[in-house]
Amino acid sequence: MTATLAGIDLTFGYGGRDVLRGATAAARAGRVTAVVGPSGSGKTTLLWLMAGLLVPKSGRVVLAESPDAAQASGKPVDFGRLRLGMVFQSSALWEHLTAEEHLRLVLAGKGLGRGERRRRTEEALARLNLAALRRRRPGELSGGERRRLAVARAVAADPEWLLLDEPLVHLDGPAREELFALLRGLLADTRAAQPAGRQAGVLLATHDAAEAMRLADEIVVLLDGAVAQAGPPEEVYRRPASLVVARMLGPAGELAGEAAAGVLSCGGRPALEGLPPEDAGPRRIILRPEDVRFQADGAGPASVRRCEFQGDTYLLMVECCGSDVLVRHPHAVAPGATGRLALRPASEPRP
Amino acid sequence: MTACRSRPQPALGAAGLLTRCAGGLFGAGAEVLALAALAPLAAAVVGSFDSSASGSGYAYWWASPRGWESLGRTLAVAAAAGTIALALAWLLAASAAGLTPRWAAPAALAACLPMLVPSSLLAAAWIAALGREGTVAAFLRDSLGLRLNLYGIAGAAWVTALRYFGLAALLLCWSRLRREGGWPAARAARLPRWAAALHLGLRADARPALAAWLLVVLFSMNDHIIPGMLLVSTCGTQVLIQYSALLDPGGAAALAAPMAALGAGLAALAVGAGRTAWTDAPQAAAAGPPPRSLPARAACAACAAAVLALALAVPAAVLAARTESPAAVLAALADAREQAWRTVGVAAAAAALAAAGGAALAHRWAAGRRAGALTAAPAAILLLAAPPSLPGIGMITLFQHGPLAAARDTSWPLVLGLALRLLPVAMLLLYALWRREPAEGVLAARVHGVPAHLAAWRVVWPPRRAAVAAAALLAAILAATDLETAILLAPPGGSTLGVRLYTLIHTAPEAMTSALALGILLFTAPAVTALAALAALSRGRKAGRP
Numbered sequence: 085m086t087a088t089l090a091g092i093d094l095t096f097g098y099g100g101r102d103v104l105r106g107a108t109a110a111a112r113a114g115r116v117t118a119v120v121g122p123s124g125s126g127k128t129t130l131l132w133l134m135a136g137l138l139v140p141k142s143g144r145v146v147l148a149e150s151p152d153a154a155q156a157s158g159k160p161v162d163f164g165r166l167r168l169g170m171v172f173q174s175s176a177l178w179e180h181l182t183a184e185e186h187l188r189l190v191l192a193g194k195g196l197g198r199g200e201r202r203r204r205t206e207e208a209l210a211r212l213n214l215a216a217l218r219r220r221r222p223g224e225l226s227g228g229e230r231r232r233l234a235v236a237r238a239v240a241a242d243p244e245w246l247l248l249d250e251p252l253v254h255l256d257g258p259a260r261e262e263l264f265a266l267l268r269g270l271l272a273d274t275r276a277a278q279p280a281g282r283q284a285g286v287l288l289a290t291h292d293a294a295e296a297m298r299l300a301d302e303i304v305v306l307l308d309g310a311v312a313q314a315g316p317p318e319e320v321y322r323r324p325a326s327l328v329v330a331r332m333l334g335p336a337g338e339l340a341g342e343a344a345a346g347v348l349s350c351g352g353r354p355a356l357e358g359l360p361p362e363d364a365g366p367r368r369i370i371l372r373p374e375d376v377r378f379q380a381d382g383a384g385p386a387s388v389r390r391c392e393f394q395g396d397t398y399l400l401m402v403e404c405c406g407s408d409v410l411v412r413h414p415h416a417v418a419p420g421a422t423g424r425l426a427l428r429p430a431s432e433p434r435p
Numbered sequence: 436m437t438a439c440r441s442r443p444q445p446a447l448g449a450a451g452l453l454t455r456c457a458g459g460l461f462g463a464g465a466e467v468l469a470l471a472a473l474a475p476l477a478a479a480v481v482g483s484f485d486s487s488a489s490g491s492g493y494a495y496w497w498a499s500p501r502g503w504e505s506l507g508r509t510l511a512v513a514a515a516a517g518t519i520a521l522a523l524a525w526l527l528a529a530s531a532a533g534l535t536p537r538w539a540a541p542a543a544l545a546a547c548l549p550m551l552v553p554s555s556l557l558a559a560a561w562i563a564a565l566g567r568e569g570t571v572a573a574f575l576r577d578s579l580g581l582r583l584n585l586y587g588i589a590g591a592a593w594v595t596a597l598r599y600f601g602l603a604a605l606l607l608c609w610s611r612l613r614r615e616g617g618w619p620a621a622r623a624a625r626l627p628r629w630a631a632a633l634h635l636g637l638r639a640d641a642r643p644a645l646a647a648w649l650l651v652v653l654f655s656m657n658d659h660i661i662p663g664m665l666l667v668s669t670c671g672t673q674v675l676i677q678y679s680a681l682l683d684p685g686g687a688a689a690l691a692a693p694m695a696a697l698g699a700g701l702a703a704l705a706v707g708a709g710r711t712a713w714t715d716a717p718q719a720a721a722a723g724p725p726p727r728s729l730p731a732r733a734a735c736a737a738c739a740a741a742v743l744a745l746a747l748a749v750p751a752a753v754l755a756a757r758t759e760s761p762a763a764v765l766a767a768l769a770d771a772r773e774q775a776w777r778t779v780g781v782a783a784a785a786a787a788l789a790a791a792g793g794a795a796l797a798h799r800w801a802a803g804r805r806a807g808a809l810t811a812a813p814a815a816i817l818l819l820a821a822p823p824s825l826p827g828i829g830m831i832t833l834f835q836h837g838p839l840a841a842a843r844d845t846s847w848p849l850v851l852g853l854a855l856r857l858l859p860v861a862m863l864l865l866y867a868l869w870r871r872e873p874a875e876g877v878l879a880a881r882v883h884g885v886p887a888h889l890a891a892w893r894v895v896w897p898p899r900r901a902a903v904a905a906a907a908l909l910a911a912i913l914a915a916t917d918l919e920t921a922i923l924l925a926p927p928g929g930s931t932l933g934v935r936l937y938t939l940i941h942t943a944p945e946a947m948t949s950a951l952a953l954g955i956l957l958f959t960a961p962a963v964t965a966l967a968a969l970a971a972l973s974r975g976r977k978a979g980r981p
Contacts, residue, residue, distance in 0.1 A: 099807075137878050170882045176875030180897040189893055193886035237883065 087113040089161070089245050089285055090154035091134050094143035096126075104129050105309040106143065110151045111245055114275050114283030118300035118317075120293050120332060126309040127289035128173055131247050134287060135170055136163030169243030173250045175234040177222040183233050184209065184218040187240045194241055204240055212236040212266060228259025232266065239270065246274060248288045252295060264295070271299055293333040297321065305329050321372075330370045335399070337409035339425075343367040350405035353385045358427030373410040374434040377426045378402060380417065384424035388417050465799035468792055469811040472855055475829025476695070476821055482832045483688035492689025502690060505675055508588065509694075512662055513655035515592035516599065520651040521644060523596065524603030527742045532611045533727060533735030542739055543608035544967070547601030549746055551963055553916045553933040554598060554660040556952045559940050560750030561585065561594045562664065563757050563949060570753050591665040595655045597746045602654065603647035606709060610643035646709025653701040656694070657822045660918055664940070676824045680923055684828045691828065695821035702820040751956065757949035764957065767950035771935050775958065778915050778931040781846055785853035786911035792854065793861025793910075794903050800862070801869040812862065819859040826855055827923035849924040849931075853914045860913065861906040868902045905969045912962045916955070932958070 090110035095102060104126040111117050111134070119127050132138045134145055146158025178186060187205040196204070209215045212232040222230055231251060238246060251267060252260055274284040290296050296303055297317040304314040312332075313325040324330035327338045341350035343363040348356040356369065356376075378386065378400055386404040393416070400411040404425060411425070412434070428434065483492055496502035524546070531542040549557055564571045565585045575581040584590065614635075621631045659677045676694070680687040727735075758764060768775065796812040803810035818826055830852045834843045842848065880890035918933040925934055932955055939948045 135882050137882065167884070168882050170879070172875050172879060174873065174875050176873070176879040178876055178879075178894055181893070189880070189885055189889065190883040192889055194884065237879070241883065 087285070088148045088151050088154050088158075089134065089145070089166075089287075090148060090151055090158060091130060091140075091145050092143055092155060092158065094130065094133050094145070095141045096129050096133060096138060097141060102141070103309050104133070104140075107306060107309065107311050108143075108155075109134070109287070109304045109306075109311065109314075110154060111247075111285035111287040112151065112302075113244075113285045115301040116271050116275070116286040116288060116299055117302045117304060118288045118290060118296035119304045119306055120290060120296045121306035122291055122332070125306045127291070127306055128249055130306065131170070131249050131287065131289050135168055135247055136161065136166070167241065167244040168247065169238035169241065169245070170247040171231075171234045171238045171249060171251050173253060175222075175230050177230060177233060177237075179222050182219050182221055183214050183225070183236070186233060186237050190237055190240050204242070208236045208240040211239070211270070213262075226259065228255055228263055231255060231259075231263055235263070235267070235270070242284075244284055246284055246286045248286065250290055251288070252290070252292065264298075268299060297333065303333075305332055307332070324370055327370055330372075335373050335410050337371050337373075337407060338368060339371060339404060339407050339409055340368045341366075341405060350385065354424065355385050355405050356425045356427065358429065371409055371427075373399060373412040375428055376409060376411045377428050378411045378413055378417065378423055379426060380421050380423035382422055384422055386423055386425050388419050388421045388423075390419060391417050461795070462799060462802075465795045466811050469796055469799075469815050472792070472815050472858055473817060475826040475833060475852070475855060476817060477829070478832040479684075479688040479825050479829035480692050480695075482685045482828065483692050485685050492683070492686035495686060496690045497693070505690075506694075508666070509656055509662070510652075512588050512591045512595060512666075513652045515588065516595035516655040517648045517652040519592060519596035520600035520603050520655075521648045523600045523742055523746070524607050524647060525640070525644065527600075527604045527739055528607035528611055530735040530739035530742070531608060534732055534739065538739070539608040539612055542743065543601065543604040544970070545601075545743055546604040546746060548963065549598045549750075550601055551912050551916060552956060552959060553918050553936060554658055555664065555918055555933065555937045555940060556916075556955055557598050557750060558594055558661045558664040559936070559948055559952055560754050561590075561597075563945065564749060564753040565590070570756055571749070586665055588666070591662045592655075594665060595658055595661045596651070598658070598661065599651045599654045600746065602650050603644075606643050606647040606650070607640060610640065614639060642708050646705045649701050649705035649708060653698055653705065653820060656701075657698060659822075659824070660937070676822055677919065677922065680824050680828050680831075684831055688825060688828050691822045691825040695817070695825050698820035698822065699817055702816060751953075754949045754953050754956070757945055758953055759946050759950070763946065763950040764953045767947060768954040768958070771932060771951060771954070774930055774932045774935045777846070777929060778933070781850055781853065781931060782911045782914035784846075784850045785857060785914040786907045788850070788854035789857035789861045789910040789914075790903055790907035792858050793863075793865055793906055794899075796858070796862040797865035797869055800866050801872065804870055805874050815859045815862055817859075818855055819863075823856055823919035824923060827852055827920050830855075830924055844926045846926055846929060849921060849926070849929075852920045852924045853917055856917070856920055857910040857913055861910050864906050864909065865899075865902055869899065872898075901969060905966060908962060908966045908969065912959060912966065915962070916959060 088110050090108070092108050093106045094104050094108070095106055096104040103124070107126065107130055109117065109119055109130060119130060121127050129138065133140050136145065144158070145161045146154050147161055148154035148158040178189070181189065184205060187208050188201060191201045191204055206215070209218055212235055214229070214232055214236055217225060217229060217233075220229075222233065225233060235248075235251060238248070248267075252263060255263060271286055274286055288296065288300060300317060302315065303317050303320045305312045305320060307328060313320055313329045320329070321333050324333065324336070327336060330336035339348060339350075339356055341348040341355055343349075343359055343365060346357065346359045346361045346363070347354045348359055348367060348369060356371075358377075359367075359369075378388070386402045386409070388400050389403050389408075390401040391413075392399045392401075394412075398413045398416050400413050400417055402409045402411050402425065409425060527542055527546055528539065531539040561569075562585065563569055565583050566572060567586075569583075569585070572583050572585070575583060585594075621635055626635075663677070676687045676691045679690070796815055799810050800812040802808075803812070830848050833839055834848045876894055877890065880894045885894070915931075916933055917931075918937055921931045921934050922937070925931060930938070932951075936948070936951050936955060939951060
């Protein structure tokens with residue numbers, strides 16, 4: 085059984101510049117893995133390498149029972165036999181074919197009978213709400229409909245591995261919400277067993293961390309061509325490996341100082357309270373806005389520089405010990421107010 | 436022949452072995468074709484060192500003043516023609532852009548029409564208009580006392596410029612269309628009109644204009660018909676090459692080979708000069724064209740119409756005036772029935788070969804560009820840069836001996852000669868259309884396991900077939916109106932319409948020549964109309980896309 089499609093230590097470059105430097109990522113059957121990174125971090129290149137569309141400078145793409153086994157004894161992929169579905173960032177639709185013809189073409193040559201091909205075409209069209217648009221060419225479809233067609237083409241042949249490259253990019257408003265809901269349903273289906281008793285593995289590349297955290301079981305943060313951190317979304321979000329990783333997934337700040345007796349001090353003044361009592365010595369603490377509380381006392385080392393209304397809460401930018409810390413606060417605070425920062429206890433509800 | 440640079444080729448699995456083999460064979464075939472197409476050029480150049488009739492051809496032409504004087508006259512005509520053509524083209528491009536961008540492309544394409552008729556027809560028409568007994572010349576002499584002399588460098592340059600100025604107009608209009616979205620920024624910045632005209636108009640036009648000038652110079656330099664008909668006693672290099680090609684092919688090749696090198700240099704300079712004009716990303720015209728007043732638009736329309744009338748209507752009107760009656764046109768065509776059918780057959784065969792070969796080379800070139808691989812395909816441009824008589828001389832050499840000698844007196848040398856001459860035209864047209872074609876469509880087919888033959892037939896071919904048809908049609912029109920190659924390679928008793936017209940110009944009454952010239956225009960018109968319809972259809976399909 086091959087439950088993992090893994091790219092091991094992949095390196096690839098364009099014009100002498102490496103865009104991917106020893107990156108390792110894996111798609112696992114029945115799970116959704118999201119590759120998150122800013123533009124130019126190598127997400128698309130990683131997906132293209134995993135799809136066999138590019139040959140890596142070094143590293144290999146293998147099939148194995150598990151990610152650990154892939155490192156040690158993975159079998160090189162025969163891309164000609166791999167049952168793959170892919171949504172390209174540009175959609176890569178065939179402009180001269182209708183929506184229905186797109187699906188029929190990808191089902192051709194798969195050894196399916198005419199009736200089965202028709203059934204799967206109908207099923208994919210219905211699943212992506214494209215049944216009424218079956219006779220339309222891509223040029224006659226809206227942006228959201230084009231993306232839905234690209235997804236329908238990718239899933240029509242019940243692929244074992246589904247690669248989604250920024251499926252929601254360039255979409256906004258209702259079109260984005262509609263496709264997001266469809267994708268969430270689709271990915272839930274892929275986690276369930278396929279007719280052949282096999283779960284599909286999904287690799288999703290996106291620059292949108294919120295989208296990744298909502299859809300994925302596992303996140304791989306790709307920064308400057310290398311994997312900065314990988315793990316379940318909550319773990320990566322709560323315990324980021326660096327401030328850059330933390331900021332990739334959401335707003336964050338960092339505070340450095342000396343920890344002792346549950347307090348982080350800088351310059352001899354207490355700056356952050358509520359640390360675990362066992363913490364001692366020099367510390368750099370990455371702080372999420374919702375994990376920090378600002379207590380105005382007119383004397384503390386923290387000074388509010390800006391206060392932004394966010395709808396349900398206020399976001400304070402607080403300068404403390406030379407660092408900027410973001411704090412989610414229930415009410416407005418005037419810039420210039422001073423006070424102390426404290427970590428919210430895990431039991432305390434977040435604003 | 437391909438050398439991979441840093442960007443690797445897409446990977447294939449074992450199941451894609453057949454696809455890889457087919458792709459490899461196709462690629463190798465395209466490389467072989469690109470090199471084989473240069474065989475006649477190579478044969479002619481090799482033959483130039485073995486000039487039995489006149490001793491050393493190079494010494495005969497280039498060790499004495501005769502070759503250099505001839506070259507000087509050729510360059511003088513070409514440079515003057517380039518300058519006149521550039522002025523007309525700039526006027527047309529500026530006027531058409533002043534109307535609305537929608538008119539720029541049709542105006543530039545209309546300016547290219549003189550390139551689609553035999554050059555002898557154009558020369559004959561202008562001789563009928565401005566020659567010693569020309570209609571317009573007589574009117575000017577009688578009413579204004581103005582005496583014009585078309586027979587000389589200036590006259591030859593004028594007619595040559597009117598034949599090739601469409602090329603310059605096409606480049607300038609294309610360049611202007613690509614930056615039409617820049618005007619709102621200039622208005623918002625409150626740039627003075629003179630500064631906008633200088634920095635955003637003239638300076639932006641400079642490089643495409645230089646490229647256009649170089650291309651017109653190249654084509655004028657390689658045209659021997661018009662200078663031959665107008666310079667009479669002061670023949671240019673191409674005229675000498677053409678006249679001596681059949682008597683002393685080696686000597687003619689010795690005269691033509693340096694011209695080919697010069698032509699290749701001019702073509703390279705033109706590509707270098709115009710590179711930014713056709714590789715820069717176009718500025719989106721979100722705001723549409725700049726608003727203009729009605730009088731300004733009327734002035735632009737009048738200016739564009741005047742330029743096009745000068746190039747198209749004057750020759751056609753003069754030919755019509757010189758023709759005795761419509762029946763004479765039909766009679767002239769009936770007399771030339773045999774040549775007409777032969778022309779159609781030869782042109783169709785040559786166009787099919789040129790389009791097929793051009794498609795293979797363009798596909799190879801575009802794919803190589805995407806993969807960062809070197810390919811020999813662009814070398815075929817040498818066939819366009821060299822004097823047309825040089826590959827013709829090479830074909831004579833190749834069909835003189837060996838296994839090809841059996842086909843020497845058939846139409847095959849002419850068909851192949853025309854196909855080779857038009858191969859770069861088809862290749863360049865198709866490459867221009869395909870080079871920015873995204874590769875993802877084909878890759879999507881591969882990723883989703885679409886069988887290779889289905890991907891080729893259902894994914895690759897459909898969006899390309901209109902372009903290939905247009906290239907074939909253009910090649911057919913150019914082959915049907917060719918004279919330079921046909922003069923050298925037509926079999927005995929197998930002349931074409933162009934050759935018949937050229938012969939009649941020297942031997943028959945002017946009314947008969949004009950009637951046949953008009954007939955050829957009518958003969959070409961349906962094909963040109965079909966070409967325009969094909970272009971409009973293709974544009975309409977693209978416009979439907981988001």
